[in-house]
Amino acid sequence: MSNSHLTPQTGGGNFSAPVIIAGAGPVGLSLALALARAGVESIILEKKDRPAPYSRAILIPARTLDIFQGWGMLDAITREGIFSRRLLAYAAETGAVAISIDFSEIRELTANSGFLFLPQDRTEAHLLESLQSTGRSQVRFGASVSGFFQDRHGVTVDVLEGNSSKALTCQYLIGCDGGHSPVRQHLGLELVGKTYKTRVLIADVAFKGDVSLPTPRIALRARGPLVMLRFDKSRWRIVGSVMPDESEGHAISPAGVATRVRQLAGDRQFDLMWSSTFHIHSRVATRFRSDRVFLAGDAAHLSSPAGGMGMNSGIEDANNLAWKITAVLSGASPSLLDSYEAERRHAVVHDVEQTSDIASNTLYFAPYRVRQFFMALFAVIMKIRPIRRRILVAMNMLATRYPGSEFIGGDLHWAGRLAPDCEMGTAAVPTRLFTGRRGSFIVICHAVAQPPGCPFEAVEISTLDAPAFRRAWKVSGPFAAIVRPDGFIAWAKQRPTARDIQNAANAIAKWSGLNL
Numbered sequence: 001m002s003n004s005h006l007t008p009q010t011g012g013g014n015f016s017a018p019v020i021i022a023g024a025g026p027v028g029l030s031l032a033l034a035l036a037r038a039g040v041e042s043i044i045l046e047k048k049d050r051p052a053p054y055s056r057a058i059l060i061p062a063r064t065l066d067i068f069q070g071w072g073m074l075d076a077i078t079r080e081g082i083f084s085r086r087l088l089a090y091a092a093e094t095g096a097v098a099i100s101i102d103f104s105e106i107r108e109l110t111a112n113s114g115f116l117f118l119p120q121d122r123t124e125a126h127l128l129e130s131l132q133s134t135g136r137s138q139v140r141f142g143a144s145v146s147g148f149f150q151d152r153h154g155v156t157v158d159v160l161e162g163n164s165s166k167a168l169t170c171q172y173l174i175g176c177d178g179g180h181s182p183v184r185q186h187l188g189l190e191l192v193g194k195t196y197k198t199r200v201l202i203a204d205v206a207f208k209g210d211v212s213l214p215t216p217r218i219a220l221r222a223r224g225p226l227v228m229l230r231f232d233k234s235r236w237r238i239v240g241s242v243m244p245d246e247s248e249g250h251a252i253s254p255a256g257v258a259t260r261v262r263q264l265a266g267d268r269q270f271d272l273m274w275s276s277t278f279h280i281h282s283r284v285a286t287r288f289r290s291d292r293v294f295l296a297g298d299a300a301h302l303s304s305p306a307g308g309m310g311m312n313s314g315i316e317d318a319n320n321l322a323w324k325i326t327a328v329l330s331g332a333s334p335s336l337l338d339s340y341e342a343e344r345r346h347a348v349v350h351d352v353e354q355t356s357d358i359a360s361n362t363l364y365f366a367p368y369r370v371r372q373f374f375m376a377l378f379a380v381i382m383k384i385r386p387i388r389r390r391i392l393v394a395m396n397m398l399a400t401r402y403p404g405s406e407f408i409g410g411d412l413h414w415a416g417r418l419a420p421d422c423e424m425g426t427a428a429v430p431t432r433l434f435t436g437r438r439g440s441f442i443v444i445c446h447a448v449a450q451p452p453g454c455p456f457e458a459v460e461i462s463t464l465d466a467p468a469f470r471r472a473w474k475v476s477g478p479f480a481a482i483v484r485p486d487g488f489i490a491w492a493k494q495r496p497t498a499r500d501i502q503n504a505a506n507a508i509a510k511w512s513g514l515n516l
Contacts, residue, residue: 016168017043017138018329020157021176022145022183024051026120027297027314028176029127029139033071034322036136037439040329043168044137045159047144047177051128054274055119055204057311058231062103063397064312065112066421066487067319070438073130074112080126081118082231092217092228092264098375099218101382106392108472109420111432113396117231120311145182148173150292172325174294176314179281181299187290191302193283198224199242201251203275205261206234207268219263225371228264235273238264248277280304284348288341294321301348312397317344323439323485332513336407343402351400402488407511410481410504414473414492419444419483422472424465433459433469439485441512443505446470448478451502455509456482482508 019035021028024046032042060068060081068074085107089099103114131137143161150156155173159166175183179191215236216229224241231237238260242251250256252275261270281302288300297314304310321340328334382388393399402408402416409415425431433444441456446469450458461469470476480501481492491504 015154015170017041018171019043019174019325020045020155020168020170020172021174022181023175023177023297023299024048024124024128024139024141025176025178025297026057026124026127026311027318028174029124029131030067030315031174031176031296031318031322032137032139033127033131033134034318035326036131036134037071038322038326040136040322040326042137043170044139045143045145045157046139046141049142051121051124051141053121055121055231055235055237057120057123058117058237059312060116060118060123061309061312061396062110062112062114063400063418064315065116066110066438067315069112070434070487071130073126076129077118077123077126078116080122080232081116083114083116085114087115087216088214089216089218089227090214092219093221095214098220099378101392101395103392103396106389106396106398108422108468109393109398110396111421111423113392117229119231119235122232123311145173145175145177145186147186148183148293150290155292171329172292172294174296174321175299176296176318177299179298179302181295183293184285184295184299187287187293187295189285189287189290189295191281191283191285193281193302196280196282196304199248199251199277199279201238201240201242201256201260201275201277203238203252203257203260204235204273205238205257205270206273207236207265207270209269211265211268213265217264219260220372220375222260222263226260226263228261242277251275251277284345288345289337294337294340296321296344300344303348309397313348316347316397316400319486320344327512330513333511336511336513339402339405339407343405346402346404347400351394351397400488407508408488408490409507410489410491410493414475414481414489417489419481419487419489420472421487422465423468426464434483434487438487441485441490441508442483443501444481444483445501446473446475446479448480448496448501449498451498451505454502454505456505 018040019042021032021042021044024044028044032044035042085104087101088097091098106113143159145157146160147158148155154169154171157168157173159168175181177183216227219226226240228236228238240260254272257272257275284301285295288295296317324336324340328336398418400418421432421434424433443454443456443458446461450460478495480496482490482504484490490508493500
């Protein structure tokens with residue numbers, strides 16, 4: 001819906017903070033960090049008394065690593081986590097390689113092609129540390145949103161903190177408060193979709209003694225899907241189905257976990273660090289926005305963990321929304337915020353949910369023989385280069401497109417796609433297209449001169465870098481593109497004139513508020 005009637009109170013008003021965020025999980029912290037790096041202050045309200053200590057989501061793909069790199073925290077998390085450009089999955093029964101995936105094949109798209117294994121509590125700790133270093137956000141643990149009221153000037157948020165109630169005011173409220181989001185419930189919005197019947201067990205164990213096992217491991221002969229992988233120096237994650245004739249209590253017990261350990265690693269002593277069961281959901285909120293109130297992460301969409309996209313798609317929500325709120329607070333038209341729902345809901349429905357659903361139906365729910373068939377089929381199709389590359393790009397969450405956004409233009413073959421961060425420079429001095437340039441608008445000119453007086457930083461692709469650029473971007477001849485702060489292509493055109501580039505840049509500067 002259009003919100004052109006709303007008037008941001010930039011530089012004035014007695015707001016507690018321009019933005020209030022409900023939830024201090026990875027999505028809420030990411031949103032606050034992205035805003036803080038752009039100079040926007042926020043308050044985070046988290047009902048828990050302290051950060052949650054559980055590992056939960058442990059997989060971070062290339063797209064999220066690219067975002068973290070732009071926020072200056074990539075080196076810290078990769079030093080602590082386990083990064084792999086090549087994924088080899090081993091059959092627990094024989095030790096043979098069952099699945100082989102080499103992410104280095106798409107290194108021309110990103111320097112971070114591959115997966116980082118890092119427990120969610122550590123990801124949150126790094127986000128919180130980076131956020132606190134900015135000095136632009138208050139994180140209030142033990143405080144929750146009990147209600148709110150919004151009008152054309154802002155939002156009044158009722159906060160329950162300890163034994164007292166208080167009111168805070170802001171221009172925008174964002175619900176990053178999980179699948180049972182009080183913010184979403186207060187808006188009267190529902191998560192629409194399905195819940196799969198199969199229950200999933202998740203457990204973290206630490207083996208006693210020196211254990212050297214290839215990881216990840218798949219128990220191919222188990223009754224249901226059963227995998228195990230090491231995600232830090234001492235802990236291993238076990239994921240499997242709860243059998244129809246098994247109680248959830250037994251599945252999460254030391255005895256139930258021990259049965260699965262024997263199938264995956266043989267008879268070994270271990271300490272059970274944490275275990276839980278859950279149902280898999282595929283649900284999306286009917287809307288992601290109601291005037292000045294937004295939803296992000298699990299508050300807006302729930303997906304199967306099979307694709308490894310739940311937490312990461314929420315961080316992409318935050319990355320999309322932060323620069324738009326920043327632009328509107330700086331004078332851009334509030335209608336820019338309409339594109340958040342249009343873009344992110346499309347991405348969730350057409351990319352995240354479809355990928356997670358396929359992974360769920362082939363891994364979690366398929367009978368033994370069907371799973372064997374899919375694994376054999378996967379091995380075959382991964383030998384076909386065009387299909388293999390599409391799978392690698394999707395697994396790294398680099399395939400997202402925003403085709404329906406009104407703030408996307410030019411030749412639609414490129415517009416709305418994620419801009420490849422291609423290799424530049426020489427072997428002696430390697431660099432990347434977006435090195436030091438993330439978080440702002442960029443004009444890219446290949447075999448065409450940049451227009452004079454361009455409102456954005458312009459990068460002319462040199463003769464030395466042209467071959468690598470053409471391979472990554474799949475272009476030939478004169479070409480220009482304008483890349484948004486979140487890394488997506490806002491406008492692109494083959495064989496443009498200088499006037500084409502200037503007109504596009506001026507139009508984008510106008511709706512982004514940069515020429516006001």
